[in-house]
Amino acid sequence: MSPASASIRVGQLVQLTATLKDASGTVLSGRVISWVSSAPGVAAVSTGGLVTGVAAGAATITATSEGQSGTTQVSVTASAPGQVIYYSTNFNDGTTGPLDVYAYGGGSCAASTAYVDPGSAHSMKCTIPAPGGAAALQTWFGTSKLVGTPNDPSLDQDLFEQVRFVLAPGAAAAIGGTTCGSSNSGSQFKTHKSVYGQSGSAINGWVMSEISPCSDGNIGMFSEAEMWRNNGHANPWPGTYPSLNEGTVYDVVYRYHRYTAQGCGTVAVWVNGTKVMDLACASYMGTTGGSSAGLLFWDGATYLSGGLGPLTVYTLFVQATNYPIGAATPSP
Incomplete structure (x- = not known):
């Protein structure tokens, strides 16, 4: 998974990428990947791995394909002072x-x-x-x-x-x-x-x-x-x-x-x-x-x-x- 971790503010986005490899390390293409957030009220994820910060907190984003999975830890922070x-x-x-x-x-x-x-x-x-x-x-x-x-x-x-x-x-x-x-x-x-x-x-x-x-x-x-x-x-x-x-x-x-x-x-x-x-x-x-x-x-x-x-x-x-x-x- 790339990145392995990410920190974003509420309203910001980060694109995650899942790279699939076989047992010999060869990169696989054309595979279906499903994306799930452990806390969609904190960090929501699209079907393409695009994460949106929803509220302050932490969430684990999991990508799964053919029984194999990987995760990225996402931390969402509130807007900084002066931000509206x-x-x-x-x-x-x-x-x-x-x-x-x-x-x-x-x-x-x-x-x-x-x-x-x-x-x-x-x-x-x-x-x-x-x-x-x-x-x-x-x-x-x-x-x-x-x-x-x-x-x-x-x-x-x-x-x-x-x-x-x-x-x-x-x-x-x-x-x-x-x-x-x-x-x-x-x-x-x-x-x-x-x-x-x-x-x-x-x-x-x-x-x-x-x-x-x-x-x-x-x-x-x-x-x-x-x-x-x-x-x-x-x-x-x-x-x-x-x-x-x-x-x-x-x-x-x-x-x-x-x-x-x-x-x-x-x-x-x-x-x-x-x-x-x-x-x-x-x-x-x-x-x-x-x-x-x-x-x-x-x-x-x-x-x-x-x-x-x-x-x-x-x-x-x-x-x-x-x-x-x-x-x-x-x-x-």
């Missing part, structure tokens, strides 16, 4: 917790057991019927269920948001496939938007994540500036074309930082541990556009347009902090 968790939920109780639902066009969200985060009994299943609408999980700072939090936690400090979700089978078919063709010229869907208030396209805000084969090319999923008229560069997510990897977990972390003295903002995005976007400070990045509304995140089945079938997204886990989480690093 603005919200965090794995939807274990079947509710949206600190989030609301924003839906129109027949979109809806409900608890599901089809896909779940390690240690949780439920996820949130959000579905938009064709031809389009929204079924987003909404996080709105300073209002609704987050009254008491800052309206904009990105002001002169890093703000990190982490989302784990699954695109349900049929996601690609909802937009007529991941390749541009005559039948899907106007088809697209989004899984994230970060804006100020319930704003439309390119009015204010930070970043959006989406797929739009005919307007942005055959590149699969990508992230780009919400103010795309200022910067329309698409930053592709690796390994999402031609397949969207339906039924597998995406672990996405966003970093926001608005520098008030300089009048600009920066944003970075990591997908499954790989940095896909890191924009230099720009005046349009994080602009409020004159809005006094708090920062708002939409995740899940955020938007479907020109749909040829229904879009379903399962959201497994969400959190926001003022310290790095997952693969993310602090602003320079």
Whole structure:
């Protein structure tokens, strides 16, 4: 097992690796490995060996294959002084917790057991019927269920948001496939938007994540500036074309930082541990556009347009902090 032991904070991740060998020491491949945590309420482990710190304590992670097993000891510590968790939920109780639902066009969200985060009994299943609408999980700072939090936690400090979700089978078919063709010229869907208030396209805000084969090319999923008229560069997510990897977990972390003295903002995005976007400070990045509304995140089945079938997204886990989480690093 590698590593043999690990120490992480609540909300942080560590990837474990189990190497299988035969009696002569030859490495074996293609074997099925099962992963179990002795204390999923402390450290939860995914089917691929990705461990998440849930609460302070200790846990033993065991990997088993063909009757043989190995272990890693994981220690989870509480957040350090000065570290803030603005919200965090794995939807274990079947509710949206600190989030609301924003839906129109027949979109809806409900608890599901089809896909779940390690240690949780439920996820949130959000579905938009064709031809389009929204079924987003909404996080709105300073209002609704987050009254008491800052309206904009990105002001002169890093703000990190982490989302784990699954695109349900049929996601690609909802937009007529991941390749541009005559039948899907106007088809697209989004899984994230970060804006100020319930704003439309390119009015204010930070970043959006989406797929739009005919307007942005055959590149699969990508992230780009919400103010795309200022910067329309698409930053592709690796390994999402031609397949969207339906039924597998995406672990996405966003970093926001608005520098008030300089009048600009920066944003970075990591997908499954790989940095896909890191924009230099720009005046349009994080602009409020004159809005006094708090920062708002939409995740899940955020938007479907020109749909040829229904879009379903399962959201497994969400959190926001003022310290790095997952693969993310602090602003320079």
